[in-house]
Amino acid sequence: MSTSKELEDLVEFLHHGNTQIRQVSAEHLVGYSQTHTSLFKRNQLEPVKDLKLLVLDYAPIAKNALTVLINISHDVEILRNLANDDAFLGTLLSRITYPKEESANEIAMLLANMAKDDSMQRVLDLKRDIPAGLSTSKWAMDQLLDCFVKGAEGAYNKFANFDYLAYFFADLAKFSEGRIYLTSPQPHDSNIIPLTKLQVFTDHASHIRRLGVASTIKNATFHIPAHPILLSNLSPDPTLPPPHQGVNLLPYILLPLMGPEEYPPEDTEGMLDECQLLEPDKEREKDTEIMKTHLESLLLLSTNREGRDVLRAVQIYPIIRECHMQVENEEVREACDRLVQVLMRKEEGEEEDEVPNAGDAGGRMVELNQDDDEEDDDERIVDIL
Template sequence: MAATQTTQQLLELFSFLQDPQAPVRRIALASLLPYTTPDAPERKLFLRPDHVEQLATIAHTSLPIPAQIIAHDALSALINLSSTLDVVLRLHKLPGFVTGLVRMIIDEKALLADLACMLLSNMSKLDAVARQVLGLRVPFTIVTSEPSPAPAPAPEGQDEQREEGPAAKMAKLETTTEEIAALDLLLEVFLKGEGKQYNANANYDFLASVFANVSLLPQGRAFLLSTPDRTIEPPLAKLISFTEHPSTIRRGGVASTIKNAAFEKAGHTRLIASSNDGPPEEGCIDLLVQLLLPLCGNEEFDIDVLDELPSELQLLPADKQRESDPQIRTILVETLVLLATGRANRDAMRRRGVYPVIKEAHAWETVQGVKEPMVRLVNLLMREEGPDTAVEEVDAPTEEDALPPVPAWTAEPASASGSGSGTSFVGASGEVVTAPVDEPRGAEPGAPALGRGDDQPFVHHNVPLSRMQPEEDEDEMLLEV
């Protein structure tokens, strides 16, 4: 009886979302917001026709401060609800909704840019939305000015001094419209916005999760690794410095992005420099330092080992701490395993001291799920190489032989196995919500909701890691010198 009464009261509140009085809409939405959390049984009421669309319309209300307050609650509700496939499909179908989110994110004065980043992070877990972001181009109006032409010389015998009118002083203005790729714009604000340097109201950390979601697609990995010519850094090179960032959200999303990019096997030799001597070869994105540095502590190496290490890993400060999140540590080590599937990279890793760093990290590690890929990596590095291994004999992983899916990133400690039992979404307050799932990632627009009712979330995980070496290589070699 009480549940029925609550349902009726909430349905009445929905009718006030279209009230012409802004205070009425604000109070109604503030009252509805607590019922959008995953543990609220009344959450399914929001899946009724038009309710999601009403929230989407309110979320794009801007400018006046009261309207911003209402839009804040609408975005927060959509963030909570976007762990549900049906909600994301409906938002994806709304004309201009994703474009509006991107415009809000890149606006340097937007008050709600971080909420828009959270919602785009959740929505881009759907393949169709990730593809839309990849192909999206945002039109910009560019105003250019031309200096006024020099005045004609005065006729002979007349005074040269004469006052120019306002029209003569004004430069000629021209406007042109140019379309810019949305990913380029998002990458720019992600780099500029760190520490609220671009927008005082946003830090843009959740864009790292958007890049991780997009990099699950081949087109997304191509964006990260492509460049007009070898003298210009590709987008991935601009992201890798954040693997040591204080924000777990930012460094976790970047770590997942790097791992997904490493599944492009054709570009592996561009991702590890051949030696520590001098700058990397032209066109090389050297990931090794940024992958190893979070795995390093304050241990002291013998002088002969120090000589092998990149200079950035030598003589680290006494207060140097290893990455605290085991899920991120797993992603970093698995990326090294992926990159070690080629002979050239394995040789480079041996020359550059990867083994002693991993040996110390393994001795420190307490999570078995992180130790397992460490053993795989060492088995690849310590195996005997000969003419038969001169080719890349260790195949990259495929979907057919994949391990259980691993979420792209979660702020909560990973399970001991390193594989997730569900999909991680961000809630409106920034907390990570893990929903149990057992279905494949994503769905095309118009597809039915995935199993077990309308509130079933869809699946997202970063590209899974397969068996990376022959099964007979089971001896643990980490303690060898």
């Protein structure tokens, strides 16, 4: 099939009354969705409207419809149409929280792409029916977090791991309201701070999960008023406002930067317990982009004097020194240098010998089966093989 007329006819079949014809149409259009975006913008986006309806069709049709929408959502006009459709967003949230949804991973990918549109921050204030067995919260964000957490072990939906929600969270963390949500105790959820549910995955086997969580953490650290909460490793911590909850974020940022190196006693004195006596087979994060993101998070946490004092007190300098020595990547080494320069500089009112040793990361656009080697890192389209 190659002529424009044949393709237009194929698109018309998306709303055909015969199920088999709809299925054949959606299946064939998956391949063209990577190269013929304009095909789906005909008649004021009529094909997009059809595809949104097909998400509720039979499972094979719904999966193909979602795949097409993922692939064409890079187009600004289509993205805006998807992201601003309240009814469609409600459909996606209902489907992704359904424990037997076969296309839950594809929905997570589409939500991650839709989060590129500013209008999607309304999810932070959206209430939903509580899905039994998933969550006890009526808030959509809490339910998506629960999908992500339970999906890591396949404990909720045997068809899904929900990894791509990490990119969704990363993009929502670009907004002030998103950062406040991630770093604030939730009274309806035993005062748990949402970021604590995400940070535990900085060493997860899934590269998608690690990368998305690293970007989420970095964006959350732009919220400077939350730095004392993020840096505190005490619970309860009387220095914090009620409910005196700390996040203990540092180990989850530092451990990916660490290998099996041993440190002399003068370096380990004061070092976080989690960062001491590591196994001899401890591996450092292999993805240099993730490493750079963690280093940038540490730089953001050193924005004010209090944060710098904490980083110095927990002996972060030897860890960064080893990272600089062991990792042969210029961007990582430059990030190490920037951080060290901040930690080693003289503070106001100090003498030189008194100093102890010492941008947004969005989510990722997702597209199926497309080469992205030449894309810029921050706007990269992630391949699904």
